[in-house]
Amino acid sequence: MSFKCALHNSALFKIAQTIRVARGVFLFTFLMGSQLGWSSPNLARFVSGQSGVVDLDSQQVSWCAGLPSLGSVCGAGLGLCSLALLGSRNSIILVLGLMTAKWIMWLFADSAAHVYLFQWICGLSNIMGMNLFSLYLGDVSPADLRGTIISVCLNGHSVGLLVATLVETHLERRHSVPLYLLLTSTAIGLFLWVRDSPYHLIKRGRRREAELAIAAYFPRCDPVDKYAEISDYVTRSQSSATSSLKSLAVELKDGVVRRGMLVVFLVFAIPQLSGYLVMIFYAEQIFSKSASADLMAPRLFVNCMFAASCLATCCCVKLIDHIGRRKLFVVSSLGTCLSLSGLAAHFHLLERDDAIDSEVASYLRYLPIVCMPLYMAFSSVGYLSVPAATLSELVPANLRSVAVCLSCLSMAVPGFCVTKLYQPACDYLGEAWPFWIYAAFTLTALPVSLLLLPETKGKSLLEIQNDLQN
Numbered sequence: 001m002s003f004k005c006a007l008h009n010s011a012l013f014k015i016a017q018t019i020r021v022a023r024g025v026f027l028f029t030f031l032m033g034s035q036l037g038w039s040s041p042n043l044a045r046f047v048s049g050q051s052g053v054v055d056l057d058s059q060q061v062s063w064c065a066g067l068p069s070l071g072s073v074c075g076a077g078l079g080l081c082s083l084a085l086l087g088s089r090n091s092i093i094l095v096l097g098l099m100t101a102k103w104i105m106w107l108f109a110d111s112a113a114h115v116y117l118f119q120w121i122c123g124l125s126n127i128m129g130m131n132l133f134s135l136y137l138g139d140v141s142p143a144d145l146r147g148t149i150i151s152v153c154l155n156g157h158s159v160g161l162l163v164a165t166l167v168e169t170h171l172e173r174r175h176s177v178p179l180y181l182l183l184t185s186t187a188i189g190l191f192l193w194v195r196d197s198p199y200h201l202i203k204r205g206r207r208r209e210a211e212l213a214i215a216a217y218f219p220r221c222d223p224v225d226k227y228a229e230i231s232d233y234v235t236r237s238q239s240s241a242t243s244s245l246k247s248l249a250v251e252l253k254d255g256v257v258r259r260g261m262l263v264v265f266l267v268f269a270i271p272q273l274s275g276y277l278v279m280i281f282y283a284e285q286i287f288s289k290s291a292s293a294d295l296m297a298p299r300l301f302v303n304c305m306f307a308a309s310c311l312a313t314c315c316c317v318k319l320i321d322h323i324g325r326r327k328l329f330v331v332s333s334l335g336t337c338l339s340l341s342g343l344a345a346h347f348h349l350l351e352r353d354d355a356i357d358s359e360v361a362s363y364l365r366y367l368p369i370v371c372m373p374l375y376m377a378f379s380s381v382g383y384l385s386v387p388a389a390t391l392s393e394l395v396p397a398n399l400r401s402v403a404v405c406l407s408c409l410s411m412a413v414p415g416f417c418v419t420k421l422y423q424p425a426c427d428y429l430g431e432a433w434p435f436w437i438y439a440a441f442t443l444t445a446l447p448v449s450l451l452l453l454p455e456t457k458g459k460s461l462l463e464i465q466n467d468l469q470n
Contacts, residue, residue, distance in 0.1 A: 017194070017216040018140055022149055024190035025133045026156040028092060031099055031183060032129050033160025034167075035122045036280050039065070040302055041168045044284040046115070053173070054112050058423055065281040066420035067116055068123025072412030075127035080405040082128070087200035088136035093191050095132065098125045100184045107177040127411055131391055131404045138392025139197035140217040146392075147320035147457055151385045155313045158380050161280065162306035169299050202227075202234050233465065259452065260394035264403050265410045266448045267329065267390050271383035272414040274336050275438035278422045279375055286343075287372065289431060291350055291365035305373045312377035313384075324457045325386050326449045332382025333445035339375035340442065342367045344435035351430055386453075393456045393464050 043064055046056040056064065082091040102121040109115060134150060141149045167176045198217065201210035211227060218226050279286070283305060288298045296304075320328050346367040387407070395403040418438075425434045456464050 017219075018142070018145075018149065020190075021137065021140055021194050021217075022153050024187060024194060025137055025153040027183065027187045027190065028096070028129060028133055029153055029156035030160040030163070031096070031156075031180070031187060032126050033157035034164035034180065034183075035099070035102075035126055035160075036068075036277075037161040037164030037306065038122075038168055039068075039119075039281045040165055040283045041299065043281060044288075044298075047285075053109055054115060056112060056115070060112060062420055062423040064115060064119050065277070065422070066416050067119040068126065069277070069412050069416030069419060071120040071123030071125075072127035072408055072415060074120075075124040076405045076408030076412060078124065079128040079131060079408055080402065083132065083135070083404050087196055087204075088132050088139065089191055089194070089196045089200075091132050092129065092136065093188055095125050095129045096184050096188045096191070100181060100188075103177050103180045103184070107173060123412070127408045128404075130388070130411070131407050134388035134392045135404070136197060138389070139199045140213075142218070142220065145321065147325070147385070147389050148318050150388050150392075151313070151316070151318070151320050154380070154384050154388065155310065157384060158306065158309040158313045158376075162303065162310050165303055165306055169303070198227075198230055199234060202230055257395075257399065261399075261403065261406055263394055263448070263452050263454075264387075264391055264407050266444075267387040267453065268407045269410040269414050270333075270442065270445050270448065271379060271387070272411050272418060273438070273441035273444075274379070274383070275340065275418055275422075275434070276379055276383065277415050277419050278434070278438075279372065279379075281419060282422065283372065287368055290346060290368040292368040295365070295369065301369070301372075305376055308373035309376035309380045313380045316381045319381065320385050320389060321457050324455045325389060326453050326455050328382040329386045329445055329449045329453060332378050332386070333442050333449070335378030335381075336375055336383070337439045337442045339371040339378065340435045340439035342371040343375070344432045344439060346371070347430070347432035347435065351432065389456070390453070393459075394454070 043061050046054065046064070047058055047061045079091070082094055086094065098121060102118055102125065105114065105121075106118050109118060133153065137150050137153060138146060167179065171179075195213045195216055196209070198210045198213040201207075201213055210230075211223065214221075214223050214226050214230070283302045284298045287293060287301050292301075323331075346364055349364055391403060391407055422434055425437075454464075454467065459467070
């Protein structure tokens, strides 16, 4: 009996339902990461003529790399509608359905058009999922653990990148696709098993279900007080908004709302402008063009690079709630800038035939081996977790659909421009200049962090809105 009481009073038991949700979200982010990890080995095979599906030239491969971002534009509108109508949990289930259809299509793909459509759906589902899971976790996680739980679940993204790269390198699609379908089916079952967000239930007027959700997700809180707090948050968010576009425009004129939307836009756009998708999609090709290609097989290096990303996210899951959102975003900015500068310097010296052979410059051939994994590590630590936490914290409940649409567009447009223009930029400017440009863009995170991004660690959603109003 004493053992049962101790178990019931333990911290883990008190957030057992949230942990159950986190398991599903971890698998969900794993599937999102696997969609991106699929690209690196397959795009390299398409352009080299070693694919058993279809052969593509460099121009077609650049479109394959850019199409996920175009799909993200459509995902912005679909995410807005699905969140408003279905809520975050049911919208995640919808995204998993899209992933299932996409993998089935890849199993039977036999033309460039099929590959284009596959990549387009990949972008649509990824962009929706990246925003929806953070909103769902933000609603059901305790305030003091919200950032840590989001960071833990984002580990799935890095693990998915690594596993998909290994799977696509060593398995044929007739063996890999059933594995992906099994995982998506498992994820759908996990999300059907858990309860919806109490914020969404209260917003829809489903009081009894909301009370049960509060009891499940916040057992450490008084259920009456927590219900009143969530109701106050939802009511305050809805008090000045109706369904008309005119009232929505009035709401968006509020200075606090505008600042929150601006921060959401910037923290989602900056990682894309820093070349995050380029480093994933073109990882094998970038390394093959470097002077380090004779030191390690490109495919092996890509696996090691994504393994470094996994290790970094696993070691730093508590940083977001320990040092805070602002400092973590600054750390990611400085780390990615240093990594990109080292990679740019390597290609700059490589283009100078007399410099790369000098005694000092010969050591710089190791820069890609160091800088590319470092870039992925620093990006995974802050550039993924901080935007995800910010979206769930800074935007009022009635404007979350608008914020999801905005964040999707802020990733889609820069992401498309960066990935589509990378290959032409290399052809006309050289291999070094794209990385210099990405390094300059990533430094914009410094003024955003220091001047605009508020510190929200350890605060409830209501407390955050009160602080922003004051």
